[in-house]
Amino acid sequence: MMRANFLVAGVGGQGTLLAADLIALAGVAAGLDVKKSEVHGMAQRGGSVISQVRWAEEVFSPLIPQGEVDYLLAFERLEALRYTHWLRPGGVALINDYRIPPLVVSAGLMPYPGEEVQAAAFASANRVLVPAMALAQQAGSARVNNVVLIGALARFLPIGATVWEEVIRRRVPERTTAMNLEAFHQGWAYIDERGLGWNGA
Amino acid sequence: MKQLLSGNQALARGAWEAGVAVAAGYPGTPSTEILETLAPMPGVYAEWSPNEKVALDVAIGAAYAGQRAMAVMKHVGLNVAADALFYAAMTGLEAGLVIAVADDPGMHSSQGEQDSRRYAKFARVPCLEPSDSQEAKKMVGLAFALSEAFDTPVMVRLTTRISHSSSLVTLGPDRPLEANSTPRPYRIDAPKYVMVPAYARQRHPVMEERIVRLAEYANTLEVNRLEWGDRRLGIVSCGVAYQYAREVFPGASFLRLGMTYPIPARLVAEFAQGVERLIVLEELDPFLEEEIRLLGIPCEGKSIFPAVGEFTPEQVRDCAQRAGLLPVSPEPRAAPIANLPPRPPVLCPGCPHRPVYITLRKLKVVVNGDIGCYTLGFAPPLSAVHSTGCMGASIGVAHGVAKAGITQKNVAVIGDSTFLHAGIPALLNIAYNGGKTVTIILDNRTTAMTGHQDHPGTGHTLQGQPAPPVHLETLVRALGIRYVATVDPYDLETLERTLRAYLEIDEPAVLIASRPCALLPEVRFKRAPMAVRAEACLGCGLCLSLGCPALSQSATHQAQNGRPVAEIDPLLCAGCGICQQLCPAQAVSPQEGEEVRR
Numbered sequence: 148m149m150r151a152n153f154l155v156a157g158v159g160g161q162g163t164l165l166a167a168d169l170i171a172l173a174g175v176a177a178g179l180d181v182k183k184s185e186v187h188g189m190a191q192r193g194g195s196v197i198s199q200v201r202w203a204e205e206v207f208s209p210l211i212p213q214g215e216v217d218y219l220l221a222f223e224r225l226e227a228l229r230y231t232h233w234l235r236p237g238g239v240a241l242i243n244d245y246r247i248p249p250l251v252v253s254a255g256l257m258p259y260p261g262e263e264v265q266a267a268a269f270a271s272a273n274r275v276l277v278p279a280m281a282l283a284q285q286a287g288s289a290r291v292n293n294v295v296l297i298g299a300l301a302r303f304l305p306i307g308a309t310v311w312e313e314v315i316r317r318r319v320p321e322r323t324t325a326m327n328l329e330a331f332h333q334g335w336a337y338i339d340e341r342g343l344g345w346n347g348a
Numbered sequence: 349m350k351q352l353l354s355g356n357q358a359l360a361r362g363a364w365e366a367g368v369a370v371a372a373g374y375p376g377t378p379s380t381e382i383l384e385t386l387a388p389m390p391g392v393y394a395e396w397s398p399n400e401k402v403a404l405d406v407a408i409g410a411a412y413a414g415q416r417a418m419a420v421m422k423h424v425g426l427n428v429a430a431d432a433l434f435y436a437a438m439t440g441l442e443a444g445l446v447i448a449v450a451d452d453p454g455m456h457s458s459q460g461e462q463d464s465r466r467y468a469k470f471a472r473v474p475c476l477e478p479s480d481s482q483e484a485k486k487m488v489g490l491a492f493a494l495s496e497a498f499d500t501p502v503m504v505r506l507t508t509r510i511s512h513s514s515s516l517v518t519l520g521p522d523r524p525l526e527a528n529s530t531p532r533p534y535r536i537d538a539p540k541y542v543m544v545p546a547y548a549r550q551r552h553p554v555m556e557e558r559i560v561r562l563a564e565y566a567n568t569l570e571v572n573r574l575e576w577g578d579r580r581l582g583i584v585s586c587g588v589a590y591q592y593a594r595e596v597f598p599g600a601s602f603l604r605l606g607m608t609y610p611i612p613a614r615l616v617a618e619f620a621q622g623v624e625r626l627i628v629l630e631e632l633d634p635f636l637e638e639e640i641r642l643l644g645i646p647c648e649g650k651s652i653f654p655a656v657g658e659f660t661p662e663q664v665r666d667c668a669q670r671a672g673l674l675p676v677s678p679e680p681r682a683a684p685i686a687n688l689p690p691r692p693p694v695l696c697p698g699c700p701h702r703p704v705y706i707t708l709r710k711l712k713v714v715v716n717g718d719i720g721c722y723t724l725g726f727a728p729p730l731s732a733v734h735s736t737g738c739m740g741a742s743i744g745v746a747h748g749v750a751k752a753g754i755t756q757k758n759v760a761v762i763g764d765s766t767f768l769h770a771g772i773p774a775l776l777n778i779a780y781n782g783g784k785t786v787t788i789i790l791d792n793r794t795t796a797m798t799g800h801q802d803h804p805g806t807g808h809t810l811q812g813q814p815a816p817p818v819h820l821e822t823l824v825r826a827l828g829i830r831y832v833a834t835v836d837p838y839d840l841e842t843l844e845r846t847l848r849a850y851l852e853i854d855e856p857a858v859l860i861a862s863r864p865c866a867l868l869p870e871v872r873f874k875r876a877p878m879a880v881r882a883e884a885c886l887g888c889g890l891c892l893s894l895g896c897p898a899l900s901q902s903a904t905h906q907a908q909n910g911r912p913v914a915e916i917d918p919l920l921c922a923g924c925g926i927c928q929q930l931c932p933a934q935a936v937s938p939q940e941g942e943e944v945r946r
């Protein structure tokens with residue numbers, strides 16, 4: 148029986164809620180017990196936001212205990228850093244190679260963390276930077292970068308692409324289905340071409 | 349078929365399956381999606397009322413008329429509705445009345461984190477608490493049944509983590525379409541429903557006796573469950589805390605209370621006798637702990653676990669280890685990276701509230717603020733909100749400040765939804781009592797903070813019916829205010845001129861800053877994003893003082909003075925043009941043809 152904990156991190160408004168929905172629905176489609184937890188309201192206004200999804204035979208807590216995240220899906224580089232300590236050793240971090248400077252940075256009061264900080268932070272995890280904005284633009288719009296990341300994540304999990312495609316079809320507005328499916332495949336292919344992801348073992 | 353539903357969605361579904369006929373509420377995180385889910389379901393009348401007190405009165409009326417009814421609100425909404433809660437607890441009802449209230453431990457989106465179970469006890473009404481979505485659905489049905497069996501309102505208490513967590517739910521059968529369609533005669537019973545002192549004196553004993561019977565009945569309720577495991581540790585828990593207990597203490601014995609007021613005395617005693625160490629795990633107040641102690645049963649709770657904030661599984665584990673309930677983990681957990689730049693919530697790019705705040709900041713007035721997205725104007729670099737308490741407080745507080753007298757000028761700032769919720773009587777008070785305060789209504793044509801709900805000013809109801817939009821100017825004049833103006837906040841010059849004029853006159857005045865929320869679908873992505881011409885930018889930083897997330901310092905430096913040049917992220921920019929109006933060098937202009945990219 149498979150179990151996995153997913154943490155989706157981003158900036159309010161980036162589409163983290165949809166991404167978490169897709170992960171949760173894919174778990175259900177795979178016959179697992181699933182819990183998903185997210186925060187609505189004030190935090191959604193451009194602040195740091197996270198959603199959590201758990202797959203297992205039976206899930207109790209909707210919140211993942213710190214240090215037990217298997218997959219960190221980060222929509223922005225600084226937001227990835229904020230949750231490194233949630234990853235278990237050997238966990239996978241898939242990070243959108245995109246920076247949104249928070250106000251303290253835009254105002255010049257604090258620096259945006261440099262490359263060294265970013266690399267060191269993930270020393271005990273597998274970090275993959277995904278150019279999700281560019282790949283999303285190839286799929287038709289930068290706005291589907293969330294589904295690019297889902298495609299990248301899906302390549303790490305032993306659930307077939309068709310299950311994910313079905314879930315995407317059910318969940319996104321019909322007029323954006325084609326674009327979202329294309330985004331999913333861009334993400335999937337990005338991991339696949341690099342020989343990363345689940346190897347069937 | 350099992351469906352993944354949030355606690356809020358499941359509660360709505362449960363209410364529908366249980367035959368709710370009328371539901372009323374006011375938006376408030378984390379409760380909002382309950383009514384939004386219920387509204388499109390067939391055979392239900394659902395409304396956004398202007399505030400929670402009105403909503404509860406409406407639900408009570410429906411229950412007096414013999415139909416199952418529900419009122420929905422967040423915890424602080426119950427403060428507003430408290431007056432109604434208490435009389436309904438006295439009178440009882442003709443059909444089931446459920447009050448769904450969502451607490452917000454950890455204050456993800458609230459001004460406080462009070463524990464609503466105290467209200468249940470205060471008003472002597474039973475309180476049910478689900479631990480997941482399936483239970484949220486089931487417990488509404490139970491709540492309606494209890495309400496009718498015991499002639500009492502019943503509270504169903506959720507918390508953020510139950511409301512906004514999704515888990516699998518088995519749906520019950522769809523309800524028959526004809527349910528509740530026939531009107532019934534209104535049953536007249538003055539001694540029960542007219543709470544004059546003589547009758548109220550007769551009802552109070554009924555209320556006290558009822559809760560005693562409910563406490564007895566609680567011992568037989570299936571939602572109060574004994575789960576025997578290792579008898580060395582017995583944990584009494586409820587709500588989401590029960591899930592953490594199951595996660596952190598596998599194998600222990602549990603008493604899961606689905607009804608947390610009144611508690612089942614015999615069940616608790618049996619559990620206490622069966623275990624060596626009795627622990628209570630509950631978020632926020634030591635409510636169960638106190639109730640159990642009142643039974644004369646010793647237990648531990650808040651001496652081990654915190655009474656403030658939201659629990660997390662690792663925090664429960666840490667506390668348990670410190671108290672010797674669990675062996676200490678060999679490895680310490682990894683620490684977060686220190687000193688990362690924080691990212692608090694901010695006003696969105698294009699937010700029509702922002703220009704009002706930069707104007708107030710410029711005029712150096714004291715701002716008595718209110719609750720909504722616009723509260724975010726308190727944060728640097730705007731720093732233009734100086735008090736915020738509860739909904740509607742701005743106008744009364746500003747009037748009090750002015751009557752007390754201060755050396756600066758002060759204004760009240762309030763959102764449109766908030767003004768209609770609790771601002772009208774306060775503005776009437778200023779007009780009536782010779783106040784001179786200037787009130788600014790931030791009219792963004794929606795209830796933005798909670799996710800764009802309609803209100804009496806928007807022209808639509810919760811169920812999508814057209815409604816006469818209240819005309820704010822006319823309403824304000826009718827209260828006795830003579831100086832009223834509506835301005836477009838994107839027009840910085842008119843905004844400042846009007847505000848300056850109003851601050852000088854010797855009468856109360858109201859400025860309505862009217863412009864739809866930049867996230868509303870009808871305006872979103874409709875304006876071309878702005879761009880900075882790097883060669884023209886002086887690097888003065890004036891635009892950065894707007895606190896707009898789309899603006900930042902670029903890596904390019906100005907040739908003469910070496911200052912970093914500003915840049916605009918076209919994916920974030922809403923094209924409001926406030927920075928364009930502010931720029932002393934005309935370095936900002938719209939980037940035509942950019943919309944398509946977004």
Ligand SMILES: Cc1ncc(C[n+]2csc(CCOP(=O)(O)OP(=O)(O)O)c2C)c(N)n1
Nearest residue numbers: 376425719720721763764765766795796797
């Ligand atoms: C008594 C009470 N009910 C509900 C809420 C939740 N809430 C916070 S702000 C707000 C409405 C804000 O709408 P508006 O005044 O129009 O301001 P906007 O967010 O649109 O700027 C609501 C419903 C609350 N804090 N207190």
